[in-house]
Amino acid sequence: MTSRVPLFNFVIPFLILFPIPNNLFWDNMGKIFLSAIIFSGIYYSGIKILKCRLRKTKFILILLGILMSFSRTKQEFLAPLNCKSEIIASIDSKGFYQTKRGSIHKTVKINEIQNCKVYWSGKDVIIEDQYGILNNERFINETLTVKGIVYLNHLKLPTFAISKIIENKNQGVLEKISNRKDILIKNFWTDSKASSYTKSFIIAFTTGEKIYIDNSLKKTYINTGVMHLFAVSGLHFGILYLVLIFISFFITNNKLFISFSVISILFFYLAFIGFTYSAQRAFLMILIWEISNLFLRRKCAVSALSFSFVITTLIQPESLYEPGFQLSFTIVLLIIWFSKGTIVLRERKSFLAYFLGFVKCSLAAFCGSFFILLGTFGQIVPVSIISNIILVPFALPLMVIFIVYLINYYLFNIDLYFFVDFIYTVIIELLLFLNNLPLSYFSVEFQVNPYIYIILPIFVLLLFNKRWNFLKKFFFTFIVSLSPVFYITYF
Numbered sequence: 001m002t003s004r005v006p007l008f009n010f011v012i013p014f015l016i017l018f019p020i021p022n023n024l025f026w027d028n029m030g031k032i033f034l035s036a037i038i039f040s041g042i043y044y045s046g047i048k049i050l051k052c053r054l055r056k057t058k059f060i061l062i063l064l065g066i067l068m069s070f071s072r073t074k075q076e077f078l079a080p081l082n083c084k085s086e087i088i089a090s091i092d093s094k095g096f097y098q099t100k101r102g103s104i105h106k107t108v109k110i111n112e113i114q115n116c117k118v119y120w121s122g123k124d125v126i127i128e129d130q131y132g133i134l135n136n137e138r139f140i141n142e143t144l145t146v147k148g149i150v151y152l153n154h155l156k157l158p159t160f161a162i163s164k165i166i167e168n169k170n171q172g173v174l175e176k177i178s179n180r181k182d183i184l185i186k187n188f189w190t191d192s193k194a195s196s197y198t199k200s201f202i203i204a205f206t207t208g209e210k211i212y213i214d215n216s217l218k219k220t221y222i223n224t225g226v227m228h229l230f231a232v233s234g235l236h237f238g239i240l241y242l243v244l245i246f247i248s249f250f251i252t253n254n255k256l257f258i259s260f261s262v263i264s265i266l267f268f269y270l271a272f273i274g275f276t277y278s279a280q281r282a283f284l285m286i287l288i289w290e291i292s293n294l295f296l297r298r299k300c301a302v303s304a305l306s307f308s309f310v311i312t313t314l315i316q317p318e319s320l321y322e323p324g325f326q327l328s329f330t331i332v333l334l335i336i337w338f339s340k341g342t343i344v345l346r347e348r349k350s351f352l353a354y355f356l357g358f359v360k361c362s363l364a365a366f367c368g369s370f371f372i373l374l375g376t377f378g379q380i381v382p383v384s385i386i387s388n389i390i391l392v393p394f395a396l397p398l399m400v401i402f403i404v405y406l407i408n409y410y411l412f413n414i415d416l417y418f419f420v421d422f423i424y425t426v427i428i429e430l431l432l433f434l435n436n437l438p439l440s441y442f443s444v445e446f447q448v449n450p451y452i453y454i455i456l457p458i459f460v461l462l463l464f465n466k467r468w469n470f471l472k473k474f475f476f477t478f479i480v481s482l483s484p485v486f487y488i489t490y491f
Contacts, residue, residue: 011310380441382439
């Protein structure tokens, strides 16, 4: 583990300052004054992980993080929304709607929408763009595909709260690659002989597309804490990376060719699934890992994580608002901190050592996601610790099996449906068993200002180089996660 990660000099001030409105107090002077205090605290800090060889580098990184924090919109940070389920839809600019009280709202017409909200299709809705995402888009006589939440507002009017623009009408090469996914999925859904449950699982696991999952099954997946298997992230990219590296060794020993080929394939996979935040983070981490492997002697997972954070926030600073972004970076940071070299595949270790490593990773994922899932979705899923310990180690053979199945299906027109049906039956029986365990899942109504979400990652970054054992880290993380819950509940 490295003792210093200079890019965290950008990450920490950005994390602290970006959620704060620019005109919170004293117009802009209040945030500028707070920025000066944070700048001094970080610049003169003696924390090892923030050290740089050149003071000039540290100065520039801190200043860049502070300047980027002023790129936020004037809206409040992540104002709570009434609906918990995000959907994807294409919208056209419609006009304006004036209520009886005189307030004016911009409206759009929903053209196409996911099956789960199909009754909204063709209807006019009020547009809620609380983060100013549409400000930089030409939205006149143009169709946009966006991600957001559809709900009835306090006036009982249909409202579409936009959280992200997926694509616009003028498609480039990468958008066309992403759209090709929909065609392949529809053909697979129609023509494959596998059961609908199996097909929905394969589609979600390999592409992240969850609209084909039955609502009752989705509830089972949520209650057992395995929905992350359907959000293409580091687990999926890591598996594909290992598979591609393994295959490439049979072709050539040229490191440059192997790295270029692997990164190119992973990039096209990223474009294919649609550049989700968790997938972007995973791809950027692998990219910096491969660059370090080629040109540097020193490789560090937390440095790769910091690099992916900086690149993502420089390109899309509003991504900090996204629960997917928050979960992805917090969980991976906790896993790196908890494991500290526990899972190193090239080293020979006992089965027990690997098992304990997966236990640590599962606990890290639970602690990292606990408060975000509670505050954003109102969920507590203790059984996810068990389900992830069992299923995550089998994700590699599961991905390989699905890849082989899809290759046979698309290239050789051979449908081995009976095999994947059997595997899915085993998985769903296990999940149903876990779902029926007592105290496996809790659903609560819990309103929270998500600014509190940054407390845990900030503490972890500042304590990263402390020589703490696993139990001390776990106890500390558990207390930090529960403290805001206790404060909000009783105060």
